[in-house]
Amino acid sequence: SIPGISAEALEKLRAQSVSGRFEEVKTVPGFPKPLVSSGIFSLRSGVLRWETQAPFASVMTISPAGIRFEAEGFESAPNASPAAGRVSALLAGILCGNFSVLSEPFELSGAEGPEGVIITAAPKDAQLAALISKIELRGRDVIERVDIAGAAAGGDRTVMRFSDVKA
Numbered sequence: 001s002i003p004g005i006s007a008e009a010l011e012k013l014r015a016q017s018v019s020g021r022f023e024e025v026k027t028v029p030g031f032p033k034p035l036v037s038s039g040i041f042s043l044r045s046g047v048l049r050w051e052t053q054a055p056f057a058s059v060m061t062i063s064p065a066g067i068r069f070e071a072e073g074f075e076s077a078p079n080a081s082p083a084a085g086r087v088s089a090l091l092a093g094i095l096c097g098n099f100s101v102l103s104e105p106f107e108l109s110g111a112e113g114p115e116g117v118i119i120t121a122a123p124k125d126a127q128l129a130a131l132i133s134k135i136e137l138r139g140r141d142v143i144e145r146v147d148i149a150g151a152a153a154g155g156d157r158t159v160m161r162f163s164d165v166k167a
Contacts, residue, residue, distance in 0.1 A: 002099060002119060005110035009117050012141055013097030015167030017044040020142075023161045029154030041162075043095050048088065062088040095143060095162075106135070116140035142167055 002010065019042035026035040039053040047063040058071035067087070069076045093101030099119065102108060105128055106121035119137040123129040129151060136147040142165040150156035 002108045002110045005112055005117050005119065009112050010097065010099065013117070013139055013143060015096050015142065017042070018095050018142065018165055018167050019043070020165035021163045022050075023163075025159045025161075027155075027157045029152065029156060041095075043092055046088070046092055048091055048095070062091060064088055094137060094146060097143065102135075116144070 001007065020040070021038070022041050023036065023038045026037075028035065037052050037055060039051045041051065042049045047061065050060040050062070052058045052060075056071070058069065060070075061068045067076075089101050090105075093099060099108065102121050105124060107124055108119060108121055110117055110119045116139050117137075121135040121137070123132055123134075131151055133149045133151045133155075135149075136145075137143055138145040138147075142162065144162055144165070146158075146160040146162075148158040148160075150158075
């Protein structure tokens with residue numbers, strides 16, 4: 001459970017598998033314009049396939065076995081670090097509405113309104129807080145937007161918007 005959000009609203013966000021389109025806008029201090037990428041994603045059986053189509057083609061596969069990256073003429077071996085496994089579990093949890101994966105590393109709070117639910121995740125430990133100041137998730141029937149605020153001075157920020165999502 002998440003304070004401020006009903007069990008019914010959370011249940012609507014749950015799905016075994018999801019797929020759709022994404023747009024990712026990353027704002028980095030010192031860069032004049034945000035970095036924008038877009039493509040398609042799918043999450044099935046705990047495996048996230050993140051296929052960037054613009055500005056250049058690449059495919060990142062995140063699974064419990066690790067993270068694999070493919071781009072024009074390049075392919076990495078799966079990086080099976082414990083961190084890769086945690087990233088995989090967190091992303092899968094967010095996209096499938098299984099927010100319990102966030103409750104260990106983050107303090108969760110939320111609100112419900114006409115635009116759906118807003119879940120705010122604040123890091124519990126200093127190591128994570130040195131990287132991320134907060135994560136905000138928004139959605140109605142699926143997660144539609146993820147906003148990650150970095151902890152660096154000047155604030156890097158990543159906003160992911162999801163569309164045409166099928167659960």
